[in-house]
Amino acid sequence: MSRWFSLARWWSMVLKEFLQLRRDRITFGMIIGLPLVQLTLFGFAINTDPRHLPTAVVAGEHSEFTRSYLAALQNSDYFQIIGTLPDQAAATQALVQGKVQFVVHIPPDFSRRLVRGEHPSLLVEADATDPAATGMALAALGQLAQTAAHKDLNGPLAALQPAPPAFDVTVHRLYNPEGNTQFNVVPGLMGVILTMTMVMMTGLAMTRERERGTMENLLATPVRPLEVMSGKIIPYVAIGLVQSTIILLAARYVFHVPIVGNVGTIYLAALLFVAANLTVGITLSSLAQNQLQAMQLTMFYFLPNLLLSGFMFPFRGMPGWAQFIGNLLPLTHFNRLIRGILLKGSGLVELWPSIWPLLLFTTVVMGIAVKFYRRTLD
Amino acid sequence: MTEYAIDVHGLNKHFGDKHVVKDLSLRVRRGEIFGFLGPNGSGKTTSIRMMCGLLTPDSGSGQCLGHDLSDSDAIKRKVGYMTQKFSYWDDLTIRENLDFVARMYQMPRRREAVDRTLEGLGLTSRAKQLTGALSGGWKQRLALAACMLHEPQLLLLDEPTAGVDPSARRDFWEELHRLAAQGISVLVSTHYMDEAERCHKLAYIAYGRLLAQGTADEVIASQSLATWAVAGTRLAELSQLLHGQPGVAQTVVFGGALHVSGPDGALLEATLRRITAGQPVTLTQVATGLEDVFIYLMNQSADNYAVPA
Numbered sequence: 001m002s003r004w005f006s007l008a009r010w011w012s013m014v015l016k017e018f019l020q021l022r023r024d025r026i027t028f029g030m031i032i033g034l035p036l037v038q039l040t041l042f043g044f045a046i047n048t049d050p051r052h053l054p055t056a057v058v059a060g061e062h063s064e065f066t067r068s069y070l071a072a073l074q075n076s077d078y079f080q081i082i083g084t085l086p087d088q089a090a091a092t093q094a095l096v097q098g099k100v101q102f103v104v105h106i107p108p109d110f111s112r113r114l115v116r117g118e119h120p121s122l123l124v125e126a127d128a129t130d131p132a133a134t135g136m137a138l139a140a141l142g143q144l145a146q147t148a149a150h151k152d153l154n155g156p157l158a159a160l161q162p163a164p165p166a167f168d169v170t171v172h173r174l175y176n177p178e179g180n181t182q183f184n185v186v187p188g189l190m191g192v193i194l195t196m197t198m199v200m201m202t203g204l205a206m207t208r209e210r211e212r213g214t215m216e217n218l219l220a221t222p223v224r225p226l227e228v229m230s231g232k233i234i235p236y237v238a239i240g241l242v243q244s245t246i247i248l249l250a251a252r253y254v255f256h257v258p259i260v261g262n263v264g265t266i267y268l269a270a271l272l273f274v275a276a277n278l279t280v281g282i283t284l285s286s287l288a289q290n291q292l293q294a295m296q297l298t299m300f301y302f303l304p305n306l307l308l309s310g311f312m313f314p315f316r317g318m319p320g321w322a323q324f325i326g327n328l329l330p331l332t333h334f335n336r337l338i339r340g341i342l343l344k345g346s347g348l349v350e351l352w353p354s355i356w357p358l359l360l361f362t363t364v365v366m367g368i369a370v371k372f373y374r375r376t377l378d
Numbered sequence: 379m380t381e382y383a384i385d386v387h388g389l390n391k392h393f394g395d396k397h398v399v400k401d402l403s404l405r406v407r408r409g410e411i412f413g414f415l416g417p418n419g420s421g422k423t424t425s426i427r428m429m430c431g432l433l434t435p436d437s438g439s440g441q442c443l444g445h446d447l448s449d450s451d452a453i454k455r456k457v458g459y460m461t462q463k464f465s466y467w468d469d470l471t472i473r474e475n476l477d478f479v480a481r482m483y484q485m486p487r488r489r490e491a492v493d494r495t496l497e498g499l500g501l502t503s504r505a506k507q508l509t510g511a512l513s514g515g516w517k518q519r520l521a522l523a524a525c526m527l528h529e530p531q532l533l534l535l536d537e538p539t540a541g542v543d544p545s546a547r548r549d550f551w552e553e554l555h556r557l558a559a560q561g562i563s564v565l566v567s568t569h570y571m572d573e574a575e576r577c578h579k580l581a582y583i584a585y586g587r588l589l590a591q592g593t594a595d596e597v598i599a600s601q602s603l604a605t606w607a608v609a610g611t612r613l614a615e616l617s618q619l620l621h622g623q624p625g626v627a628q629t630v631v632f633g634g635a636l637h638v639s640g641p642d643g644a645l646l647e648a649t650l651r652r653i654t655a656g657q658p659v660t661l662t663q664v665a666t667g668l669e670d671v672f673i674y675l676m677n678q679s680a681d682n683y684a685v686p687a
Contacts, residue, residue: 012481016470023469023508217465219432221482222454 009223013231017205021235027201035193035243039250042189047181049136053101055079058091060108069122069148073104076144078137095127101134102126117160175343182255187342188311190247191334194270195277195305196298198240202281203294205232211290225373233278240274241267251342261341265348269337272358276330279365286372305331333357383408383532383563384429386440386447391424391433391586398424400586402438406565406579408531411558413577414567417676421586422567423462426534429565430459443531455483458525462536464517466524468510472501475509476524483528495523515546522550526557533557535566539573551576571669582672584679590671598671603627604643605666606650608636610659625649628674639670 021028057070073079079102085091091103105123107113113120124141126134146162153161176183209215218228248266251257259266280301288294306312308322309331318326326332333354340346340354348355384406391399399421406412414422427433429442431450445452466475476495480488496502499519512520518538525533533554539547551573554564558578566577574580574594581591590597608616613636617629620638625645630637640646650661 006484008484009482012478016467016474016478019474020467020469212468213461213463213465214467216432216461220430220454220457220459220461221479222451222484223482 005224005226010227010231013223013227014234017232017235031197031201031239031243032246034197035189035246036250038193039186039189039247039254043182043186043250043255046185048132048184049179049181050133051077052080053078053133053137054082054099055102055104056091056094056100057081057084058087058103058105059084060106061110063111065111065114065148065152066106068152069145070104072144072148072151076137076140078140091125095125098127100127102137114160115157183257183343184339186247186251186255186257187338188335190244190251190270190338191273191309191331192306192311193243193247194240194274194334195331196302197243198236198274198277199281199284199301200295200298201236201239202233202278203285203288203298204291205236206282206285207288207291207294225370229282229369229373233275233282236278236281237271237274240277241270244270244274257342259342260345262345262347265341265351266338268348269334269341269351269355272355272362273330273334273337276358276362276365279362279369280330283365283369283372286369305329308332310335327357328361330358330361380441380444381408382406382441383410384412384440384442384565386429386442387438389425389428389435389438389440391421391428391436398586399428399435402583402586402588404581404588404591406532406563408563409558409561410578411554411564411566411576413574413580414565414583415569415574415580415672416567416583420584422583423536424586425583426459426536426565426567430454430457430534432459455528456531458528458530458533460521460525460533460535460538462540464521466509466517466521468508470509471506472496472509472512472520473505475520476527479524479527485528491527495527499523515542518542518546518550522553531562533562533564533566535564537567537569539568539570547573571672574668574672580668582675584676587679589675589679594668598666598668601641601666601671601674603639603641603666603670603674604646605637605639605664605670606646607632607662607664608638608650608654608659609634609662610657616654616657616659619653620649623649623653628670628677630670630673637664637667637670639666639674 055073059066070081074081082100085094085103088105091105094100095103103125105125107120107122110120110122122145124138126138128134128138149161173179209218244267248259248263252259281298284297284301285294288297304325308318308326309315309329310326311331315323315326315332336354337351337358340351344350382405384404386405387403389399389402390397402421402425404412404425414426416422424433428435428447431442431447431453435447440447442453443456445456447453467478470478473492473496476492477488480491485491493502496505501516501520509517509520522535522538539550542550547570554566555576558564566573568574577594579591579593580597582589582597590600592600610616613631617631617636620626620629625640625642626638626649627640628638630639638646638650640649647663654661
């Protein structure tokens with residue numbers, strides 16, 4: 001037993017890591033600071049449902065109908081009318097310069113044609129360079145026309161009111177009825193922050209030994225690879241759990257994210273995810289020759305996690321091959337786990353489809369790490 | 379219990395296409411201080427690392443303290459290895475470093491051993507200082523003490539006294555001799571001639587090849603060099619003049635005299651007499667020193683190395 005794994009040696013590795021960590025003020029500060037900064041930045045900053053978009057009007061006429069439509073735009077919160085423009089040329093210029101997101105054109109004879117029942121058109125030009133910025137607002141436009149028409153076309157004009165559709169569609173927005181972006185982003189940040197810190201910290205921890213020459217000393221002692229690796233991992237598991245706690249507290253009390261599911265399940269998922277990332281960090285550190293390379297490899301690993309995991313962009317919006325890559329990344333599965341537990345109240349049974357990939361990932365990568373750990377200096 | 383602490387044959391090691399150690403065979407008796415000499419980059423560190431299991435030789439075999447070289451776990455337990463560069467943790471205190479080492483070797487009375495070592499070092503009062511704050515000399519003493527902590531039977535010391543002041547070096551060598559007297563074997567690499575002379579046995583390695591091995595006297599005798607000391611003025615000029623003359627292998631300035639050595643004593647003497655005729659210098663034949671031999675060996679091997687094998 002002691003030949004292959006000694007608890008005493010393992011424990012002394014753990015102690016040593018904790019001691020060194022405690023004296024490394026910057027790293028220690030980063031462990032607490034990083035989640036706070038990222039939470040504040042992204043939690044408050046990211047909004048996939050932008051409102052109050054600057055809108056200008058090219059008014060060919062002023063009538064009750066047009067006023068009422070513009071008021072409807074304003075009231076929808078999506079559009080903020082910032083002024084009127086004289087003509088098409090001014091409108092184009094404002095769009096090109098990015099001063100406005102939308103220009104509403106009202107033709108000169110709009111009201112007259114409306115009253116005559118000619119179904120006139122309003123033109124809305126949108127700066128659609130960023131689809132995400134305009135999408136929601138544009139989707140609301142049609143509904144707004146209906147609302148405005150409903151209000152103004154009464155009395156003798158009631159005949160012009162659009163007929164109600166043959167059937168209604170009722171939508172239930174489950175788990176996040178108000179479409180609050182933070183409810184989606186803040187739990188997602190937990191995985192992002194854990195990926196970043198866990199992979200980087202372990203990557204640095206191992207390469208630091210090599211860079212400072214202390215690895216040679218370590219290799220000259222009877223310590224076994226598994227003792228070194230797991231001993232180095234343990235402090236970071238603790239750190240991962242501390243970070244998770246910080247993020248959960250912030251989610252609950254700062255962002256008011258509903259925590260529907262079981263807190264124990266959250267920690268179980270976090271633990272599994274932390275383990276997956278630590279094995280990655282250890283593996284990267286076996287490949288890297290120095291701390292700089294470890295950092296570079298961390299970024300290399302981190303970017304696809306950030307972009308393909310469904311944290312930033314909708315997972316189902318990606319083509320099949322990208323979803324395939326995304327499914328190989330632990331963050332993808334953790335995002336499903338944490339959002340599932342927090343917002344949907346999922347239990348272990350419902351979460352199993354996201355749990356086994358994490359288990360498999362951890363096992364495979366740990367195997368690679370042990371294989372690549374250099375017992376010698378060759 | 380075998381007679382030799384280290385007994386290796388035909389060790390080879392390549393890094394990429396560089397042949398770093400070539401057919402190294404070495405025997406270190408128990409209780410012997412074995413000096414390992416050679417220029418920088420000659421393969422000393424690589425050889426030492428192979429003997430303590432940090433590197434696997436590409437070919438060759440041997441045993442270390444009765445264990446086959448492949449059984450590096452068993453070797454590691456009985457060997458103390460002091461790296462060339464200080465390799466303890468700067469951000470741990472002195473006590474923490476020693477404690478860590480003691481735990482790694484699972485020493486039965488760990489605290490006692492650490493206390494004893496601290497006391498032996500005279501560092502008890504500074505035990506809580508960070509190791510990184512120690513001076514070079516103290517770091518070296520700490521490193522030796524740390525690699526002695528688990529009471530190894532063999533010490534592998536890689537240039538332990540590089541950058542250490544002379545009095546600290548003298549203390550260090552006294553300690554080594556005390557350890558050797560207790561039956562501990564020591565393999566120590568060094569660049570210093572005075573240290574080489576304090577070793578029981580020597581080996582000279584250059585460009586990965588072992589060129590001479592034995593006691594200091596044996597190493598000197600093995601090259602059968604004749605050496606003359608030329609005393610007088612304008613020795614630098616004379617040195618230029620002698621270069622490449624028949625029988626002259628090398629000229630080295632030692633203080634006020636020029637040491638001229640060559641393998642053929644008679645030829646060397648004839649050349650010297652011819653060149654220095656009429657000049658205000660005195661010629662004396664002297665015993666060839668260790669340093670003369672080492673410089674000779676280094677030059678020879680450099681010549682050999684220049685010719686592709």
